[in-house]
Amino acid sequence: MARYLVKGGTPLHGVIRPLGNKNAVLPMIAATLLTDAPVTLKNVPDITDVRTMLGLLRGLGAQVSFRAREHAVYICCDGVRQHRLLDEKVTEVRASILFFGALLARFGRVEILSPGGCQIGLRQVDTHFMNLAKLGVSVSYGSPIRAEAHRLCGAAVWSDETSVTATANFLLAAVRATGESVLYNAACEPHIQDLCRLLGKMGAEIQGIGTNRLVVRGAGPLHGAEHDVAEDYVETGSFLAAAAATGGAVRVEHVNTESYNQIIHQFSKLGVEVRTKPGALLVRAGQEMRIRSTLDGRLAKIECLPWPGFPADLLQIALVLATQCTGKVLIHDKMFESRLFFVDKLIRMGAEVFLSDPHRAIVFGPKKLKGKFIESPDLRAGMALVIAALAAEGTSEIDNVQFIERGYENLVGRLQGLGADIERRTSP
Numbered sequence: 001m002a003r004y005l006v007k008g009g010t011p012l013h014g015v016i017r018p019l020g021n022k023n024a025v026l027p028m029i030a031a032t033l034l035t036d037a038p039v040t041l042k043n044v045p046d047i048t049d050v051r052t053m054l055g056l057l058r059g060l061g062a063q064v065s066f067r068a069r070e071h072a073v074y075i076c077c078d079g080v081r082q083h084r085l086l087d088e089k090v091t092e093v094r095a096s097i098l099f100f101g102a103l104l105a106r107f108g109r110v111e112i113l114s115p116g117g118c119q120i121g122l123r124q125v126d127t128h129f130m131n132l133a134k135l136g137v138s139v140s141y142g143s144p145i146r147a148e149a150h151r152l153c154g155a156a157v158w159s160d161e162t163s164v165t166a167t168a169n170f171l172l173a174a175v176r177a178t179g180e181s182v183l184y185n186a187a188c189e190p191h192i193q194d195l196c197r198l199l200g201k202m203g204a205e206i207q208g209i210g211t212n213r214l215v216v217r218g219a220g221p222l223h224g225a226e227h228d229v230a231e232d233y234v235e236t237g238s239f240l241a242a243a244a245a246t247g248g249a250v251r252v253e254h255v256n257t258e259s260y261n262q263i264i265h266q267f268s269k270l271g272v273e274v275r276t277k278p279g280a281l282l283v284r285a286g287q288e289m290r291i292r293s294t295l296d297g298r299l300a301k302i303e304c305l306p307w308p309g310f311p312a313d314l315l316q317i318a319l320v321l322a323t324q325c326t327g328k329v330l331i332h333d334k335m336f337e338s339r340l341f342f343v344d345k346l347i348r349m350g351a352e353v354f355l356s357d358p359h360r361a362i363v364f365g366p367k368k369l370k371g372k373f374i375e376s377p378d379l380r381a382g383m384a385l386v387i388a389a390l391a392a393e394g395t396s397e398i399d400n401v402q403f404i405e406r407g408y409e410n411l412v413g414r415l416q417g418l419g420a421d422i423e424r425r426t427s428p
């Protein structure tokens with residue numbers, strides 16, 4: 001077990017580059033099962049979730065070589081003969097459910113344990129199976145989950161939710177179905193767009209990328225490809241928020257600035273200005289950070305929604321940032337049932353947060369935070385608490401950092417590079 005020791009109060013300064021998007025890499029790892037030819041992924045972060053997914057693929061018989069320092073992974077699935085994925089590690093990550101669509105496409109059948117992941121809500125998988133049933137898949141839900149499709153047949157499918165992983169699973173199966181499949185109410189997050197781009201390089205025909213209507217013309221086996229994974233906008237948003245919360249100035253480089261309009265807009269409601277430069281975003285020091293009420297003077301609100309709404313994975317981070325801004329704001333998690341439960345830890349640090357119900361919290365700022373011993377309950381809350389600790393007076397000890405390391409590579413080293421007083425200690 002490891003902990004972070006954070007001495008707060010130092011404004012962050014410097015330049016940083018985000019790594020590839022975790023939630024793009026994970027379905028891409030599953031997508032390599034759609035071909036016997038090698039696939040090389042670049043800009044892959046060295047994080048636990050990636051290592052777990054690669055380990056599962058290796059267990060299926062794939063050849064996997066992860067050159068972590070170069071952030072490159074080479075995968076060849078020609079040795080995969082196994083449609084059963086019953087390794088307990090499946091239950092450690094949510095993204096393992098993506099092997100469902102990929103194994104089904106490869107073998108016409110699959111047996112897999114239920115996925116795991118952070119405890120942030122109900123996280124059902126119904127949408128995945130309802131959508132795939134329309135392509136001719138029959139699913140028997142149990143432990144393990146078993147499914148088969150004598151033939152995957154293209155169909156028009158109206159998804160009941162704009163689910164990210166359900167969209168990825170649909171794509172992984174539809175690219176091998178006969179005929180045309182249309183997915184309405186598809187997720188269109190940048191990582192789904194990037195998955196579509198990889199599948200396109202592998203020979204798939206997908207139209208409507210970036211919209212909520214995806215049209216897939218199914219084909220035979222795909223071919224090999226090489227792909228540079230696009231940057232993680234959650235990492236970018238985290239570093240910008242950390243800079244603002246500590247009163248520092250940080251420039252995040254190598255970003256596709258077009259993906260950040262919503263994030264910039266929501267941060268501006270908190271009075272945090274994020275400037276756009278070619279290929280870079282920056283927060284400058286000494287901002288007033290005054291929360292803007294609505295035009296008719298009512299409570300400001302930041303809510304998360306499927307893309308192009310404000311990302312759910314940045315909502316806890318926005319909440320922590322709001323504790324350092326002047327005024328009050330409603331933070332509304334419309335998607336997850338229990339992601340806001342981490343606010344008790346912030347309250348212990350001195351924040352004034354009123355949890356109205358599991359989905360809504362009102363933050364009253366600014367409040368001086370004080371360093372405390374805190375436990376990270378999940379990945380994004382963990383990062384939000386690191387930001388709180390960086391902004392706080394005194395020393396904080398953050399436990400359960402294995403959650404944070406599921407999604408952020410070398411967070412300690414990279415924050416040290418921005419001047420943070422943070423170290424990682426392994427507990428005996």
Ligand code: EPU
Pocket residue numbers: 022023026094095118121122123124160161162163164165166187306312313334335336337379380407
């Ligand atoms: N939801 C709705 N209405 C919708 C769409 C979603 O209420 O129209 C709810 C769902 O019921 C669910 C939640 O929102 O409770 C998220 O739904 P989704 O199915 O999209 O989530 P997911 O596919 O299981 C992925 C990411 C999560 C990220 C969510 C939302 C992966 C492996 N996981 O999960 O990432 O929070 O999308 O963007 O891609 C993380 O990286 O920390 C993480 C949890």
